[in-house]
Amino acid sequence: MVHPFLPLTDKDREEMFNFLGVKSYRELLKDIPEEYFYKGELNIPSAISEEEAVELLEALSNENFHNLKIFAGAGAYDHYVPKVIPFIISRSEFHTAYTPYQAEVSQGTLQAIFEYQSVICELTKMEVTNASVYDGATALAEAILMALRLKPERKKVLYAESIHPNYLAVVKTYVNLEGVSLEGVKYDRVTGQVDLNDLRSKLDENTATFAFQTPNFFGVIEDGFEIRKILNEKGALLISVYNPISLGLLAPPGEYGADIAVGEGQPLGIPLSFGGPYLGLFSARMEHIRQMPGRIIGETRDLEGKRGFVMTLQTREQHIKREKATSNICTNQNLCALMALIYLSLLGKSGIKELAFQNTVRAHYLLDRLVKETPVKRVFSGPIFNEFVVELPIEAEKVIERALEKGILAGVALSQFGYSEKWMSIATTEKLSALDIDNYVTLISEILRG
Known part of the structure; x- marks a missing residue:
C-alpha cells in the first residue's frame, strides 16, 4: 500500500537500492556501529485513521485550561492578536515562503521582509535590521558573537545577571569559545537594576561588550544612557535586549547608543503557542552591518527602472560565505516576522504608545493594590513597565496551583530559575x-490569608 505522504512503492525502493549498489536501507547506514542500533520494539501504538487521530487530538486539547486570565510573563506575554493577522498570513502568497533565492519570483516575500526590517528600525531607532533569527535568546547569543568579531583583540564578555536566565543559558552554550x-x-538587591559600581570594576580594556536587558527579567527598567557612558570609558560595545512593546514609552536602544539591539518579537502579534515559534529581533548600527548574522533584504531597481527587492547580504554558511560565514543560523522566521509587520502596521505610532501605556498603567495599579491590601511584598524598588516581582508568605508554586483552580494563571514561580521559592513574577x-485585576487581588488575598 502506498503511504499517503511517502508515495514510494516497494518497486521504487528496489530500483534505488540497485542504483546505489546496496540490498537494503540498513546497508546505507553501515558506517554506524552496530551497538548504536535499537534492537527492541518501539513502545508506540499502532496506526489509526485520520478521523480517529482528530478525535484523539481533540480529546487531548480538551484537557488544557481554557479561557485563563493570564498574569504570567517572564519572556512570553498574553497580548491580543488582531483577527486580521491570521487572515493575512493565511493568504496563498505567503504559503511555504522559504528563502527567496530567485528574486524575480519572490518579490512578495522579499518586500514583506524589507518592510519588516524598516518598521523594526523605526521602532528601535537603529540603522539596520536583519530578516530575523530564531528567538530572543538566540538573538542575544548571536549579538555577543558579533561583538567578538567586531572586537577580535578583546576576549572578555560582560553580561547583566538580571537578563532572563534562559537567555543566559543559550549564551553560555553558544559562546563556548x-x-x-x-x-x-x-x-x-534593592532596585533590581544593574549594579553600576560592579560594572565599572569589571570593565577593562579587554572587554569586548556588555549585554543588558531593559525591562530586565525582574521587570525593572534600566538606565541605558548611564550604562553607555560607562562603556565609553573603555571603548566596549553595548548590547541591549528590549521588549518591543515597551518602546511605545521607553527610550529606544538607538537613542541611548546601543551598538546591537535584540529582543523577543512574540509580543508583536504572535500568540503564546506553548512557547513557539517566536521571532528574534536583531538590529545594529550600519557600520557593523557586515558582521551581522542572517540575511538582509534591500531595495533596488530592475532593468526597466521599476522598484524591486533582493537579498542584499547573505551571511549563512551553506552558500556564498561558507567558512567566512558570520553565523550558522540557516533561516529566518519569515511568517512570524510578517505577523509582527502586520501588527505594527495596524498599531501605528500612536497605537503602540497607547498600548504601552495600557500595559504599564495596569501593572502599577495591580502592584499598588497587592502591596496595600495583601501580605505580598514588592521585591525591587526600581521603575517597572508591565511586570514586577513580589515575595509571598508561602511558596509561589502553591499560590499558582490554587489560582489555577479559579481559572487564573497567577504568575511565574521564580524558584525554577534558582531564586527564592517565595518569589513570583507577575x-x-x-x-x-x-x-x-480586582478579582486577582481578591483571590490572592483569600489564598494568602487562608
Missing part, C-alpha cells in the same frame, strides 16, 4: 480588565 571569558555583572497586558 577558547580564550573567551563570560562574566556576570551583579544587580542591585505581568499585565491590555487583555486584563479592571475587573480582572
